[in-house]
Amino acid sequence: MTELESSKTYAKKITEAVDQGSLSAELQKSSDAIRGASTPEAADKMLQEVTSELHSRGAIAKVVGAWARENFSDLDLDGNGKISAAELDSILKNKLLSNATNPLERQLLRYMQINRDAIAKAKNDEWGSDTSITSADLTEHEKKSATATSTAVSAKRLVDTFGDRASFNRIDANRDGFLTDQELKDAQAGKRGSFNDEERQLLKFMQDNRTPIAKSVNDQRLFETRISLADISAFAGNNKLAELPASLASAKDYSERKANTAPKTGMHLPDLVLDFGKENFSALDHNGDGKINRAEVQKLSSSAFWKRGLSEDNMRAMSALDNKLEYIQRSHRDEYWYKDRKGVTTKDLEAYAKFEAQNRKDLPTTPGDHQLQLTIGGVTRDYTMHVPKGYDGSKPVPIVYAFHYFTGNSDEMAATTRLSEKADKEGFVVVYPNAKGWIGNKFRQWNLNNNANYRIDEVAFVDTMMNTIEAKLNIDKDRVYVAGYSNGGMLAQEIAAKFSDRVAAMACVGGCQNGKEKPPENAVSTLLVHGRKDRIVPDMGRLFTPLFPRFQPLEHSRDFWRTANGTDTAQREEPAFGVTRETYTNSRTGKQVIVYRHDEGHCYPGDPRETLDGKPFLAINATDLMWDFFAKNKRTPKPSDTPTPARR
Numbered sequence: 001m002t003e004l005e006s007s008k009t010y011a012k013k014i015t016e017a018v019d020q021g022s023l024s025a026e027l028q029k030s031s032d033a034i035r036g037a038s039t040p041e042a043a044d045k046m047l048q049e050v051t052s053e054l055h056s057r058g059a060i061a062k063v064v065g066a067w068a069r070e071n072f073s074d075l076d077l078d079g080n081g082k083i084s085a086a087e088l089d090s091i092l093k094n095k096l097l098s099n100a101t102n103p104l105e106r107q108l109l110r111y112m113q114i115n116r117d118a119i120a121k122a123k124n125d126e127w128g129s130d131t132s133i134t135s136a137d138l139t140e141h142e143k144k145s146a147t148a149t150s151t152a153v154s155a156k157r158l159v160d161t162f163g164d165r166a167s168f169n170r171i172d173a174n175r176d177g178f179l180t181d182q183e184l185k186d187a188q189a190g191k192r193g194s195f196n197d198e199e200r201q202l203l204k205f206m207q208d209n210r211t212p213i214a215k216s217v218n219d220q221r222l223f224e225t226r227i228s229l230a231d232i233s234a235f236a237g238n239n240k241l242a243e244l245p246a247s248l249a250s251a252k253d254y255s256e257r258k259a260n261t262a263p264k265t266g267m268h269l270p271d272l273v274l275d276f277g278k279e280n281f282s283a284l285d286h287n288g289d290g291k292i293n294r295a296e297v298q299k300l301s302s303s304a305f306w307k308r309g310l311s312e313d314n315m316r317a318m319s320a321l322d323n324k325l326e327y328i329q330r331s332h333r334d335e336y337w338y339k340d341r342k343g344v345t346t347k348d349l350e351a352y353a354k355f356e357a358q359n360r361k362d363l364p365t366t367p368g369d370h371q372l373q374l375t376i377g378g379v380t381r382d383y384t385m386h387v388p389k390g391y392d393g394s395k396p397v398p399i400v401y402a403f404h405y406f407t408g409n410s411d412e413m414a415a416t417t418r419l420s421e422k423a424d425k426e427g428f429v430v431v432y433p434n435a436k437g438w439i440g441n442k443f444r445q446w447n448l449n450n451n452a453n454y455r456i457d458e459v460a461f462v463d464t465m466m467n468t469i470e471a472k473l474n475i476d477k478d479r480v481y482v483a484g485y486s487n488g489g490m491l492a493q494e495i496a497a498k499f500s501d502r503v504a505a506m507a508c509v510g511g512c513q514n515g516k517e518k519p520p521e522n523a524v525s526t527l528l529v530h531g532r533k534d535r536i537v538p539d540m541g542r543l544f545t546p547l548f549p550r551f552q553p554l555e556h557s558r559d560f561w562r563t564a565n566g567t568d569t570a571q572r573e574e575p576a577f578g579v580t581r582e583t584y585t586n587s588r589t590g591k592q593v594i595v596y597r598h599d600e601g602h603c604y605p606g607d608p609r610e611t612l613d614g615k616p617f618l619a620i621n622a623t624d625l626m627w628d629f630f631a632k633n634k635r636t637p638k639p640s641d642t643p644t645p646a647r648r
Contacts, residue, residue, distance in 0.1 A: 006033070007046050011053035014104075018059075018066045027067065031102035051107050058149030064108045065142035072135050074305040077286035079295070082132035086288060088113045094283035096300075100309030115141075152239045154205050159236035161202055168229050170195075171203070178226035181210060267313075268471070269320055270356035273328075276317035277349040284321075291329075291343025297322045327377030327460040328352045351378070359464060363472040367391050369420070376464045377457060383433040383465060384410040386420040387473070390427065396476035398428035399469070400630065401462070401495075403435075403488030405510075406445050410434050416485065416604050417623050426627060429473060433465060435487075446491040449516045462495050466502070478635040483507040483626055485604055486537060493517060493557060496524045497564075504635035507626040510537055510602050512551040519564055523591040525633040526561040529598070529605060529622050530554050536602040536613050558582075558595050565591040576619040589636075594629065596620065 010030040017026035030050060037043035054060045068075060068083070077087045091097045092109055101109065112119060112133065120133050122141035162168055171179050171187045184207040186192050188200055195203065206213060206227060214224045216234035267275075277284070277292065284292045286299065300306040301318040310318065321328070321344065329344045331351035359374040367387045374381055391397060400423070404413035410432030414420055423430045435444040436456050447456040469475065480502055484492030489511020496506035500520030507527040530539050541553035567584035575581050578599035585592050598605060601614025606621030 007049035008053050010034075010050050011057060011059070014050075014054065014063060015057060015059045018062055023063065023066050024070060027104045028102055031104045034103055047103050047107070050104065058146065058153065060111060061142050061145030061149075064111050065138040067105070067108050068112065068133075068138050069135050071305055072138075074303050077296075077299060079286075079299070082134050083112070084132045085113070085116055087286070088116065090283055090286075094280065096280040096283040096309065096314070097306065098309070100306045148239070151209075154202070155236040155239040157198075158202050158205065159232055161199060162206075163229070163232055163236070165229065168232075178228055179206070180226055181207065184210070268356070268360070269316065269467070270353045272313060273317045273320045273324075274349050274353035276314065277321065277344070278346055281346060289343070291345055292321065292325075293343035294322060294325050296343075297325070324352075324460065324463075327457050330377040330379075331355060332378070356464070356468075359468045360472055363468060365391075365393055365473055374461075374464055374468060376460050379436075379456065381434065381436070381461050381465075382410075383431055384414065385469065386414070386423055386430045386432075388423045388427050388429065391429070391473075393474045396474050396479075398479035398481065398630070399473075399475050400428060400430045400481045400483055401466070401492075402430060402432050403446065403482070403484035403491045403495075404432065404444070405486035405488055407443050408485075408488070409441070409444055413485065413488070416607050416609075417483075418606075419483075419623055422623055422627050426631070428479075429469070429475065431465065431469065433461070446487050448487075448490055448494060448514055458491060459495070459498055462499070466499075477502065479504055479630075480635065481505050481507070481630045481633075483509075484511060485509045486511055486602065490514065490551065496520065496526070500524050500564075502635065505630050505633035507622075507629060508557070509604055509622050509626075510534060512537055512539075512541060512554055513557045513560060514550055515552045515556065517560065519560070522636070523565045523586070523589060524561070525565065525591050525629070526557075526593045527596075527626060527629045528554065528557055528561075528594070529596040529620075529625065531598055531600045531602060531614065531617070533599065533601040533614055539597070554595070558584075558593060561593045565589075565593055567591070567593055578617075579620055592633075596625065 010033065014023070014026050014030060017023045034043050034046045034050065037046050051060070054063055072083070073079075075083050075087065075091065077090065078084075088109060091101070092106065092113065098106070116133065117131060119137050119141040120130050121137075122144055123134065123136045123139075124130055162171065168179075169175060170193055171183055173183050173186065173192060183192070184203055187195060188203045188207070210225055210227065213231050213235045214227050216231045216238060217228060281292070284296055284300070286296045297318055300310070301315065301322060307315075325344060329342075329348050331349075332345065332347040355375040355378075359376075363372070364370045364385075365387065367389050370385045370387070372383055372385055374383075388397070400419060402413055402417060402419055404410060405416075408416075413432045414430075419430045419432075434441075435446045435458075437444045447458050450457055450459055466480070470477065470480075482492045482495050482499075482503055483506065484490065486509070489508035490513065492506055492508050493511065493513050494517055496503045497517050497520040500522035503524055505525040505527070507529070509529045510531065512530075530537075532539060537551065539554040541551055541556070562584050565584075566586045566589070569585045569587055571583045571585075573581045573583070580597045582595040582597075583592060584594075596605075598617050598620065600617035601611065603611040603614055603617050604622055605617045605619070605625075606623055608616050608618065610616065
């Protein structure tokens with residue numbers, strides 16, 4: 001079979017696929033065959049021939065209509081129910097979008113681009129300014145095109161059959177050079193000799209279209225209804241098929257575009273986001289307002305159609321843009337954060353990548369305490385990192401992120417928990433993040449559940465801090481833990497739920513959930529320690545408090561994590577005087593929820609210092625319980641250790 005014969009076969013199959021509901025699959029098969037031609041030049045020739053064959057069959061508009069309606073929601077980038085010229089241009093010209101289409105699909109898009117005005121006005125052509133294509137326009141254009149094609153085919157057959165004087169005279173009884181209605185009827189009735197079936201069909205066509213054919217040549221008669229030989233020729237010329245649009249791109253171009261999507265190995269995610277965002281900004285900015293919003297990002301990342309052209313790096317960058325959108329858009333000109341919520345600009349991307357590079361630059365790796373800062377969303381945050389004695393980076397070590405109580409800070413959290421001493425003994429890194437204060441650095445409080453009325457985004461802060469530290473130090477990604485006391489324990493529960501793909505276990509002392517936390521996607525072993533006499537964060541919950549958000553009873557947190565971990569066994573013990581321990585276990589996975597209750601107030605068990613609510617409680621040591629619990633729990637490894645930021 002020659003390539004020309006193949007082209008006709010592919011065109012025939014594509015046309016049939018419209019009625020069979022398998023058009024997209026057939027376009028892909030034919031495009032694959034075209035790209036598999038012997039040479040790039042042969043592939044380009046086949047592409048032209050398949051398109052030309054569809055055109056000559058009068059099927060191009062039918063194929064365009066069926067394909068565009070099937071993929072309308074994807075082609076309608078801004079989701080306004082219309083496909084605009086700008087959207088067609090973006091799809092055809094931008095590499096990110098063009099990669100998702102095969103050569104034949106780009107031919108259909110090119111047809112829509114060239115015939116945009118005719119298609120857009122097909123349904124409501126009384127609207128002169130209608131330049132965007134709707135689904136109804138596509139359907140109506142297909143109908144009109146089918147009628148026009150049928151007329152063009154009949155006109156050509158007419159001039160081929162009766163376009164010479166001898167054939168014309170077989171109908172023209174009086175030889176006056178004109179065919180009247182009666183002469184056409186007589187010929188059909190067999191009174192003017194014998195005509196075959198095809199000729200009789202053409203005679204009927206001439207009779208049905210007598211007026212438009214008769215007026216093809218100006219015979220200076222307003223109501224001309226007689227057909228001349230010149231009319232037949234002119235009518236065929238006026239109704240011939242339009243010239244086929246030239247090919248948009250070759251199969252070779254398509255292969256080169258696909259080859260350019262190789263992974264950028266070793267590139268940090270913020271740098272990847274910057275490169276991706278700037279290179280593909282016009283493709284992502286569907287409405288052309290100079291900003292990329294979440295709906296625009298999700299339009300591509302959630303579409304099976306567009307994902308065909310997205311590389312692994314594209315998907316990583318798209319996911320980061322989606323999940324980090326709020327604080328990327330606040331990276332530039334942060335003094336306008338309260339009104340800068342419409343989307344990410346190129347300047348935002350540049351500022352975000354700059355801050356991220358600064359955050360990880362010169363991060364210390366030597367043992368000891370390090371006071372550090374990072375900038376996220378234009379806001380400077382600080383934290384203390386304790387690297388244990390003996391750390392040399394030769395082997396991965398666990399890490400614990402410990403969140404302080406309301407009005408506390410990193411130094412006070414270190415003094416209360418003495419986690420740094422435990423870290424030196426057991427060989428893990430401990431990080432003490434600082435909340436922002438209400439007045440300078442005073443009255444620090446964690447912004448739970450990312451309250452939109454506050455500028456501070458704790459999830460973004462923790463995400464950036466984790467990425468920064470875990471990229472520089474040799475951290476065991478299966479042994480990442482979070483802990484918190486009081487207000488910090490509330491945040492620890494939120495972080496564990498949102499980062500369940502990277503947190504192996506969580507410990508909360510004297511903290512409850514406020515009820516807005518979303519269930520985690522993965523199991524996280526949980527330790528809860530609470531005082532029965534706690535009046536600041538009572539274990540029965542509190543619906544109103546002047547300092548903290550409302551919070552739920554301790555049982556709410558217990559049941560939340562039991563459900564998340566799928567526990568199916570329960571055990572109750574009294575390990576010390578005034579202490580009870582409830583242990584809930586998933587017998588299949590080993591994931592646990594352990595709840596300690598003690599007979600004191602709002603204190604950190606094991607800390608001998610006086611508290612604002614009750615006496616110190618020394619029968620148990622929360623830090624020892626915490627580390628013993630952490631040491632028994634590891635994250636279940638996943639195929640990829642690249643963390644995916646939590647969506648807020």
